[in-house]
Structures are given as structure tokens and as C-alpha cells.
Amino acid sequence: MVREKDTMTKLLEWISVASAFFAIWYSLIGGYVKHPLIEANMSLILISPICFVIIFGLYALTVVLYRVFTFNNCESAFLELQRQIKEANKDLVAKGLKW
Amino acid sequence: MAASAVDSEITKSDKYSILLPTYNERENLPIIIWLIIKYLDGSGIDFEVIIIDDGSPDGTLDIAKQLQDIYGSKKIVLRPREKKLGLGTAYIHGIKHATGNFIIIMDADLSHHPKFIPQFIELQKENDYDIVTGTRYINGGGVYGWDFKRKLISRGANFLTQMLLRPGVSDLTGSFRLYKKDVLQKLVESCVSKGYVFQMEMIIRARQLNYSIGEVPITFVDRVYGESKLGGTEIVQFVKALLYLFATT
Secondary structure (H helix, E strand, O other), X not given: OOOOOOOOOHHHHHHHHHHXXXXXXXXXXXXXXXXXXXXXXXXXXXXHHHHHHHHHHHHHHHHHHXXXXXXXXXXXXXXXXXXXXXXXXXXXXXXXXXX | OOXXXXXXXXXXXXXXXXXXXXXXXXXXXXXXXXXXXXHHOOOOOEEEEEEEEEOOOOOHHHHHHHHHHHHOOOOEEEXXXXXXXXXXXXXXXXXXXXXXXXXXXXXXXXXXXXXXXXXXXXXXXXXXXXXXXXXXXXXXXXXXXXXXXXXXXXXXHHHHHHHHHOOOOOOOOOOOEEEEHHHHHHHHHHOOOOOOHHHHHHHHHHHHOOOOEEEEEXXXXXXXXXXXXXXXXXXXXXXXXXXXXXXXX
């Protein structure tokens, strides 16, 4: 029998993970959690979401560009098809196809 | 599940119905049929090609009739429709007339090469997959005839889709696939998208319904005759479909 795997939509998954991160970040900058280490790195913690977005953006750009430049061009598949089109044309005409 | 003796009985009676929806493909149709016959005839694979022509003004249907005369009405089945009615309904129309227990879907514009069909069939048999899909994005696959911009859009869209939907399939918009007939029937009924994004919805729904999916690397040679399409409307359609699936699946 077929049954649905996920009850949560992808949108809900993203929202729940994002809110978990936001809750942690907010509790750090809001002073709800107190620790000397946190206070010493406050400015870093403040801008960390922006850093994350920038780093992820760079990662995405690198991956996409790498995949564009390594996209297989299949020259031989094209040449094979060209050859076969000629062969097919000849054979089909011989079989009586008019087109 | 079943005993091996029963399995071989089932294997013996496997039949593959290849659905070819066409619209103005009089140049390409004879070639694609010739190639299908070349790679499947004599390989012991039982098959039929169902040509679903949507009233092409260029006379595709007339060419199809000639091909039927040459190759026989057992191999070449014509199920034309009056006018252009869309891909989803073409598949429903084709399934209704298909006598095989497997359905193969491919484009008639020569971008999908029939030489991959035996590989699809073999992989399906090995793992009893519900679906086998061709992919341009893994090792051994690729594309001919795309410029930098086209590749960038394709790779970018694929990256975004993989990230947002995590489909477990590398090529979502490809339309060269093999389905178990009842699986395809169920998927077509549960899909709402139109146009090429329909392929993406089909494979996402398949994952959602827990169907097993195998992948075969394919080379995609972009339209030799006729124009290939990727404009603003296609991109808008894609983004809409992506957001729709993101929010609903």
C-alpha cells in the first residue's frame, strides 16, 4: 500500500529549523543567557546571521559555477545522432517513406 | 515477495508502451521511430509506440500513418487528438490505450535518445523500481547545445530545487522516464501543474507517495530541428511550481 511519508511540508520544516536558530540567537543577544564568553563576543554574535548568509551565498555560487563549467558537453552524443539521422533518412526512403 | 518461478513468468509477459506526444514533429518523428525500432527490435523486449498527435498543422499524423504502414500496427499505434490539449491529458489518453504494464515517456524531438531505453528497463528489473528517470546531472549524463547562460540557469534552478525540496532525485525537469503503469496513472491524477513543470511535480509526488525511483545518466541533445524554448515564461512557471511544491509537499 502507498502511504504518505512526510506529514510536515518542506515550508514547515524550514520555518521550524529557522525559528530554532532564531530562538538561540535571540536568547544570546537579549541577555537571557549570561556568560563572560558571550559578552566578550557580542558583536560577532550580533552579525553572525549575516555572516552565515554571506558564507552560504558564496558556497552556493561556487557550487553552481563549478557545475556549470564541468557540465558534460556530450559532443560525441551529438555526432552519433547526426550520423544516425543520415542513416535513418536513407533507410526510411528505401522503405518508401515520403516526407 | 513472489517465488522466482512466478517472477520469470511476470518478466516474460512484461510489455513496454512508449508514449510519444507530438506537435509539429514531422521532421523528427520518422527518426525517433527508426531509432526506437533499431534499439528495441530483436532485443526480446516487447513494446509498442503510441503516437499522440495533437492535430499538428504540419502533417505529423500523415507521416505517422506511413510509419505505421512500414512497421506494422502492432508496433506503431496512433491515438491522435483533435487539438492541443496539454501534456497531462496526453498521458492519460496514452495510458488508456496502452497495452503494456510499463509506460515509457520521452520527447519526440530527438533530445532523448532511445539507446537509453534498454538501460532503463534493465535497472528497473534489477531493483523492481516503480520509476526510472533519466538524469542529465550525474556522471555520464550531460547536455549538448547549451550556452553558458542556459547552463547557469539550469544548474542554478537545480541547486535551488535540491535545497528547498530535497527530492532525492538529481533531475526533476527531465521527461525521459519509465513508470509502472498503475504508478503513472496515480501520479498523473494527483498532479495539477501544466507544461514542463508537470514533470517536476510528478517526481516530487512520487517521493511523497514513497515510490522507489532509480536514475540512469542520459545525454540530452537539444533540439536538432526546431526551436528549443527557455524564456521568461518558463522561468516564471518554474518558480511558481517550486514555491507551490515547497509549501504543499
